[in-house]
Amino acid sequence: MAIISGWAQMFKPKFVYFTPEEITAKLIKKLKTDAERHLNRAVTHAVVTVPAYFNDAQRQTTKDACTMAGLTCLRVVNEPIAAAISHGLDMTDREAFHIVYDVRANGVDVTLLSVEWGIYEIIGSVYESILSPSDFDEIVWGFIVDHFIDKNIIQSENDIENIDNLKTQVKMVQGALLLDNNGVPDNTINVKARGVTTISSLTQTQVLAVRDMFLRKTIDLVDKVLKQAKISKSDLLHIVPIGPLNILRQAQPIFKEYFEGNDVTMLFSSDFNPDEAIVRGAAIQGNVLGSGEDICPSVMDVTTLSLGIELSGGTFGKIIPRNTVIPTWKSFNITTVRDGQEKIVLNIYEGERSHVRFNKFLTTLEIEVPKKLMGEPVVELSFEVDPDRYVTVQAQELSSGNVVKVALRDKDSEPVTQEEIYKIIMEAEEEDSEGNELEEADALASRAEAWRKYGAVLVSSLAYRDSKKLKK
Numbered sequence: 001m002a003i004i005s006g007w008a009q010m011f012k013p014k015f016v017y018f019t020p021e022e023i024t025a026k027l028i029k030k031l032k033t034d035a036e037r038h039l040n041r042a043v044t045h046a047v048v049t050v051p052a053y054f055n056d057a058q059r060q061t062t063k064d065a066c067t068m069a070g071l072t073c074l075r076v077v078n079e080p081i082a083a084a085i086s087h088g089l090d091m092t093d094r095e096a097f098h099i100v101y102d103v104r105a106n107g108v109d110v111t112l113l114s115v116e117w118g119i120y121e122i123i124g125s126v127y128e129s130i131l132s133p134s135d136f137d138e139i140v141w142g143f144i145v146d147h148f149i150d151k152n153i154i155q156s157e158n159d160i161e162n163i164d165n166l167k168t169q170v171k172m173v174q175g176a177l178l179l180d181n182n183g184v185p186d187n188t189i190n191v192k193a194r195g196v197t198t199i200s201s202l203t204q205t206q207v208l209a210v211r212d213m214f215l216r217k218t219i220d221l222v223d224k225v226l227k228q229a230k231i232s233k234s235d236l237l238h239i240v241p242i243g244p245l246n247i248l249r250q251a252q253p254i255f256k257e258y259f260e261g262n263d264v265t266m267l268f269s270s271d272f273n274p275d276e277a278i279v280r281g282a283a284i285q286g287n288v289l290g291s292g293e294d295i296c297p298s299v300m301d302v303t304t305l306s307l308g309i310e311l312s313g314g315t316f317g318k319i320i321p322r323n324t325v326i327p328t329w330k331s332f333n334i335t336t337v338r339d340g341q342e343k344i345v346l347n348i349y350e351g352e353r354s355h356v357r358f359n360k361f362l363t364t365l366e367i368e369v370p371k372k373l374m375g376e377p378v379v380e381l382s383f384e385v386d387p388d389r390y391v392t393v394q395a396q397e398l399s400s401g402n403v404v405k406v407a408l409r410d411k412d413s414e415p416v417t418q419e420e421i422y423k424i425i426m427e428a429e430e431e432d433s434e435g436n437e438l439e440e441a442d443a444l445a446s447r448a449e450a451w452r453k454y455g456a457v458l459v460s461s462l463a464y465r466d467s468k469k470l471k472k
Contacts, residue, residue, distance in 0.1 A: 024065035032069055046071040047286040049278050052078040052111060052125050053304055059389055074289045080111035081120050082281030083240050087267050090118040096237045099222060103243035110221040112229050121325060122302050123229045126221045137171055139210050144170055173202050215251045219258050233259050239266040241274040248274050302326060307383060307391065310347040310356045319383050322352060331382035340371045344379055348393060367395040367404040
C-alpha cells in the first residue's frame with residue numbers, strides 16, 4: 001500500500017522473470033557505470049574471470065551478459081590463473097609449479113599450475129564445499145554448544161531459546177575476536193535456556209584453535225592434487241593465496257609444517273590483499289589486451305570432464321579425456337556398415353562413468369550420407385574445445401562436402417557445479433576400483449559392434465589406440 005496525496009493506492013504484485021544472463025548483465029552494467037564515473041570516460045571492453053569449473057554454457061552465459069551490458073568481452077580467464085597473473089608468475093624462463101589456494105565463502109579450491117615462458121597450464125584442481133567459512137561458523141557453534149552441555153547449562157541444542165539470535169551473537173563475537181591477533185579480550189555470550197540466562201565467554205585462543213583445525217583439513221586437498229598430478233612437494237615453488245588475509249596468515253605455519261622445510265613460499269604482496277588477487281590479474285590482462293601489444297600470457301587450461309559418444313550396450317567411449325590440455329582438437333573418420341545406408345547417428349555425452357546412463361547427455365549428431373556400398377562413404381568426425389572451453393562437434397561427408405556442426409555452448413543445459421564435478425569424479429574412481437579391468441575389456445571387445453548400432457565404423461585414428469588390446 002502506498003499513500004499518495006492522502007489517498008490509499010493499492011498496487012497488485014507484479015512478478016518479473018529474469019534469465020541468468022539478464023541478472024548478470026544488471027550487475028555488470030552497475031560495474032560499468034561505476035567504472036565510467038570513476039574514470040570519467042566510456043568503458044567498452046571487459047576481461048571476465050570465472051571459476052575454473054565453469055562449463056561452456058556458463059561461460060557463454062557470462063559473455064552474453066557482457067554484451068547485454070554494452071561491453072565487448074575480450075577474454076574469459078579462470079580465477080586461479082588470474083590470481084597467478086597478479087603476482088607476475090609468468091616472468092620465468094623455466095617450468096615452475098605453483099599451488100593456488102582459494103579460501104572463500106563458497107568453499108576451498110586448490111589448483112595446481114605449471115608456468116613456463118609465459119604459458120600457464122592447469123595441471124589439476126580439487127574442491128571441497130564443506131570447508132567454507134560458513135562451515136567454520138558451524139564448527140565454532142558446535143564448540144559453544146558442547147561447552148554449554150559440559151557446564152550443565154543445557155542438555156542439548158534444543159534447550160536453547162532464540163537459537164537464531166544466539167548464532168548471530170556467536171558469529172559477531174568470533175568476528176571481533178579475529179580482527180586482531182594481539183590481545184583481544186574475552187567476549188561474553190548470553191545464552192537463555194529453560195527460562196534462565198547464563199553468561200559465558202568465547203576467547204580468541206579458542207576461536208583460533210578451531211580455525212586451525214579447519215585449516216588443517218584443507219591441507220588434505222593440497223596433498224590430493226599433488227598426488228593426482230604425481231608432483232612432489234619439492235617441485236613446488238609458490239603458494240598463491242586467495243581470500244581473507246587473517247585466515248591465510250594463520251595458514252602459513254600449517255603449510256610450512258606440511259612442506260617439511262621445502263622452499264615453498266606463500267606469496268603476499270605489499271600492493272594488494274589476497275582477496276584482490278583475481279580482479280588485479282583480470283585488470284592486468286585487460287590493460288595488455290587494450291594496449292594492442294602481443295605480450296599476453298598464454299593460458300593452457302584442461303577439460304573438466306571427459307567428452308565422448310555412446311557405444312554398444314550403452315557404454316561410454318571417451319574421445320577427449322578429462323584433464324586434456326585445451327585448446328584441443330581431435331578427429332577421426334567413420335563410414336557406413338550397410339549397403340544403401342542413408343545416415344549416421346551419434347549420441348554425445350560428458351562424464352566419467354563407463355555407462356552413459358550415469359553421464360550427462362549433451363546432444364545427438366546426425367548426418368546424411370550418399371547411398372553407396374558399405375564402407376564407401378567417409379565422414380570426418382571432429383571434436384574441438386577452444387581456450388574458453390566452448391565445445392564444437394562437426395561431421396563432414398567428404399565426397400559431397402555436406403557438413404553438420406553443433407556448438408554445445410548454444411545448447412540449453414543445466415550448469416554443472418564444482419560439487420557435482422567432484423561427485424562425478426569420485427563415483428568414477430570408486431567404479432574403477434571395483435571392476436575397471438573387466439569393464440575396459442568389455443568396452444574394447446564391443447567397440448566394433450558399437451558402430452553398427454549407430455551405423456558407423458572407425459576407419460582411422462581412434463581405433464589404433466585399442467587395436468593391440470582387441471587382438472589380445
